Amino acid sequence: MANETRKFLPSWRTIDSAGTVAVPGSSEKFLTGDWRTERPVWKAEACRHCALCVPACPDSSIPFGADQRRGGFDLDHCKGCGVCAAVCPFGAISMIPEGGLK
Amino acid sequence: MNNALEVRWHGRGGQGAKTAALLLAELAYEAGRKAQGFPEYGPERMGAPITAYTRVSDAAIRTHSNVYEPDLVAVLDETLLGTVDVTRGLKDGGRVVVNTPSTSAQAALLLGLPESRVVAVDASGIAKGELGKPIPNVPLLAAVVRASGLLPRDEFLAALREAAAHKFASKPGVVDANVRAAERAYEEAVHGE
Amino acid sequence: MSGRTALLSGNEATAIAMRQARPDVFAAFPITPSTEIPQYFSKFVADGETPAVFVPVESEHSSMSACIGAAASGARSFTATSANGLALMWEELYIAASLRLPVVMACVNRALSGPININNDHSDSMGARDSGWIQLYSENAQEAYDQFFIALxxxxxxxxxxxxxxxxxxxxxxxxxxxxxxxGKAAGYCGTWKPGRTLLSGPVSMGPYDGAEFYMEHKRQQSDAVSQAFEAHARAVREYGALSGRLLDPVEEYRLDDAEYAFVLIGSSAGTGKDAVDRLRERGHRVGLLKIRLFRPFPAEAIARALSGRRAVAVMDKCDGFSGSGGPLAAEVAGALYGTPAAERPELRPFVYGLGGRDVWVEEFFGIYESLRNPWAADAGRVEYRGVREEAPV
Structure with missing residues (x-):
């Protein structure tokens, strides 16, 4: 019985010493997008690129380029909290339920 | 354990999986059974997959471990079906109750189980309709109670009303809405054939 | 609220016991997983269900300091904490004990850092075992509730x-x-504390410098109080048993009568172990379990009595002592058995299990039992780790 996933995890002999994470930026590899129950949708035509949403995002999931314009969301990391939709003064972001059984 | 029922709950932080697990224990306990309800512990984060458990028995419950061979699995969020192995350890003949607007046939296909072992109920839809918020735990609890045969319908609704009245003493409207949501889910929670 | 039975968490049950024990002061800083205890208690205060003063502080160093100050003034004083919070109280733990102040703390066991972890093991309170505090360990919410009164x-x-x-x-x-x-019954059991000299009973200085001429006498005095704690605990248990019908002796023997093998452990896994014992007994195995409730002072005689004559015993620590030979429970049980005649002395095998929340289920006990029945592998080392991911060295 036991926990079947255990055998795919490193043993005490091979696991990183003291849990030290030796690779920088590793949190980017931890995809939190599947935590979402609601997904933000960006309406380009309503967006004035004011960037108010950008610092409001707790997960740095709203890319804002050197061209001072925003694009879509980083849906690999967005947790669907909806803060961006709440702070947008122009109604350019709406939250829709994540898709269910596909 | 005598006449035991072990339930594993899968949900996401914020959907009320822990509350449902504890509430099921409380309903069973108030009905004269022994019960234990607990979450699997970790940092609690909105949206992260979480697990909770309920044990019910006629005998005192002494074991303090997670449930590895559940009689019933309750899934509060259908998006978990793609990422979490919800049927792991499910007992032969055990059932899965899923919150989904899809049919039990569709859910069964995804779970790789015969339709007779899957109960699909649109708990979020019912919650949105009755409570105005898509918090699926109380309607899904109703489906679990029906699938497990733990309590007859009227006894369940009365016990739920009492438990909710205690919790929402200052908001009688919330009590009514929860009981309505549970009633609807109980009616709609029919497993496939 | 009367003698009702309810479905409660261990934290809520403990907070209720604390309210019923009628403290004057409750000082705490929240830390997972004990946070709910001060949370419930502060609600009792806000709702007027207790006349106690709730002192919110900025750290556990301060919560224990506040309890010490309050107790030194003659106030019944409680706190609650876990892991790193307990560690931050370290200095004050010794001061409370050496000032002979009966502060009562609900410790909710959690792994004490490295790497950071919020889940259960006994490394926090086991580290404090030699600080001069009485320690009682509970298997379930009922015992956590009951033993709070006995501790007080x-x-x-x-x-x-x-x-x-x-x-x-x-x-x-x-x-x-x-x-x-x-x-009313709870209040009657707890009575009122009659402190000796207090900060309010006249001009006194507490905790002055104690030179080499005096220090050892004071430590001997403290040790004498610890010895007296056995009898005081036994009395408290008897009275509580008469009141509640529940007898919480220093150790609990489970199906040990004719057992050749035994599990020895403390805490919640003892319940899981009892279910394992029942299932092994069904298959004809003569196995039992010894649960230890009172860890300080350590009931060595009762443990030696319960274990002598067994073939082998597995002493299970939810804490590594990093001694190279298992955890503190194994060391203490070995010490307790040393005076047993060699022919009666069981083989003792230390196990370390359940660290940082690693789950322990009934089957884990079957594995330990199998290991116990077989001769110890020469390369096994002095301690066996259970529930850890193993693989052959590469």
């Missing part, structure tokens, strides 16, 4: 602080049936 009674009758310990999350956050005392 023992502490106040010998003038030593006491901590009750329960397993973080496993019992602190699980709801289970708990039978509560009526408020």
């Amino acid at each position: 009674k023992t502490a106040e009758s010998v003038g030593l602080p006491a901590m009750t310990c329960q397993d973080g999350f496993i019992t602190s956050h699980a709801v289970e049936p708990v039978e509560l005392l009526e408020d």
